[in-house]
Amino acid sequence: MVGVTNGNKSGKVLKVGVIGLGELAQVSHILVLNSLSTHFEITYICDISQQALDFCEKKVAGGSPKTTLNAEDLITSSDTDVVVICNVNAFHPSQAILALQHNKYVFVEKPLALNYRDLDAIIAAEQTSEAKVFVGYQRRYAESFLDAVKEVGGMKKIDYIRVRDIIGQNSSFVDQSGTFPKKYTDYPKQDTAEMKSTEEEMVKTALIDEFGVEATPESMTMFRLFTGLGVHDFSALREMVGMPSRVVGASLGLPIWNVLFQYEGFPVMYESGIIDVPRFDAHLEIYSRENIVRVDYDTPYVKGLPVTMTIREKIETAKGDGYQERMIRKTYEDPFTLEFLDFYVCATKKTSPKTSAVDARKDLDLIKMIMQNAY
Template sequence: MTSTSTSTSTSASASTAKSQRIRVGIIGAGEVTQVVHLPTLAYLFDRYVVTALCDVSAEAVAYSASKWGIARTYTSSAELVASPDVDLVLIANSDEYHVSCALDAARAGKHVFIEKPMALTHRQAQAVHDAAHQHGVKIYVGYMRRYAPAFDEFRRLLRDCGPIRHAIVKDIVGPNAFFVAQSATEPRKFVNDIPADAAEDKARLARDILVEALGDDRAASPRLAAVYRLLGSLGSHDLSFMREALGGPPTRCTSAFASHDGQFISAQFEYHGRRTTQASSADPKHEQQPPFSVLYTTGIHNVGVFESFLEVYTDDRILRIDIDTPYVKGLPLRVTVKENDERGIYSERIVRTSYKDAYTAQFEQLHDAITTGTDLKTTPADAAQDLVVFDMIMQKLEA
């Protein structure tokens, strides 16, 4: 760690702690930034102020900067991370550039928040993890579902159950455009002014990532390439959610299937030797978790529905948490509890803890972590576990 990095990091931390209002520079002015990040940060105006915005498309930057009153605009991410008016770099550009932008920001002494996937190879994930420690900054990953108030309630209820017998994870959804069109955010897409060499560079990086992750032969398969990218996008939400809810990554993947175009994936996992709760070991019900299986399926179609849930079966209770589209603000996650009451009569109840959306809860906790020096759970080390699960699935698929 150089003396320059240490000095910059200390300065950024001191400035953040003093002001309590975090100055955010966003890299990427695409759909998720326009529909989610800019509105959410504006609502949290007492905690955040967006001071800079960057995108390879100057038109995209100009549109969002004008709409949200952002003073500093860039088409170079290197210039944004060097800005003295930025405490936190929010990385929401194409997946291929997440790691390089995170490393640049960390070297500049800036805290970092990365939209998932953080990285798509183990080497890259390790580099991000190391950068946070080398430069004394916070780096977190945007698994917003895990910050939803309903998820905390789901986990609390699960801890009160007996051993898990079976679980189902499903995330089969319609196109983003269907939901975005009903979000009242009026995002715009700009592609005509993107330089040709930028598009070529992105394609090259995408190929390099696939080769590193899958090997030359398997990376050449359009089907396997599509599967891996789907796991990195939609799949990373589900698998991260599954990992925390069920106590970590699965022990192994016993089988997997992918459609001919790679847009639908199903897999079966086994969990072994997990405790169901952190309650006292004096409670024999929670002493040992027998092996159980998890069915996982994900995919994208053209129908305007968002069907995403995690359902857990125990002997005496069935718990399910349903997730709606994140592109329409204020749609709550809800927990369903199914069980027999003390009289043996079946009951079913819905638990809705809050209308606060997961992105808002995530950014509230991010602010607390940065200003108080505490930590969040979605660290680079945590995100790297997704890659282990990706590998389990990919190893079961034929080219």
């Protein structure tokens, strides 16, 4: 992560256009961008729901933004310097490419795309653009995660890693977030039908044409879970230790699933699921003979909940082996805030983010390994 602080030494305030005014925009992104008023100003918002536009227009700080039902109007407007895309997955590729064609840095919520065809089209568009894509893998911008990467890098040998992401229903956290989001259905039925058919074609392209896997209801469900929830874990795991050499086995199904990866010299157990207990049990835990390093995440939908790093290790005492446990919380700044600060640096200095389109492609490689093993 590029070193940034909340103070904006450059003085430049970027004009932001936000596409997609659903749960994530209402609970997080609009509020975060409002808070970072020395860095960003929301000048344009877009959604296919007029009611969502009317509602979110009042949530934007610093004056009323322009509104539109058409994403192209926002992307091509001189009233936007950068674009934030947090709408449905089906439209991420085309809108990201359009932003790149207009040389605008674009923040795209994960997943950036659902297949290699669309990912490669985005990567190709970057080659002829002055701008870059920034993928919203916020967990990788948490300070505790970055500290853990350094700690793990200093281990003599990794012996085992556990990656867990077994969480409660999002609604349990959103309803208690104090942000009071609203859902609207005042959009044309043909738009919903187009979105569903486009997304299904994207998923089937990945499974059938690119993975060689049958597109059954079960395989499509797991693929969507991997590209939605799983990429948070896969992306962080990759930054920590790279790609696995193979998938040893997988037990896929609802509500909890797991995968065993083999790395050179150690295994990684990935376990994930969505249950009804309102608890956010998400962590990476890395074991060596000398110490154990763990990063714990809480729900991102409640602002200010800390990401922590815990180090457990043997210590020498006068009476023999002792035990030491340290829990480090460097900041209450949430990962969404930290990643938007990094996005600002990339957009103003014209640099490439670590969570790039090329980087996101590796998550699809990993998902392909799982799906081919299981199906």
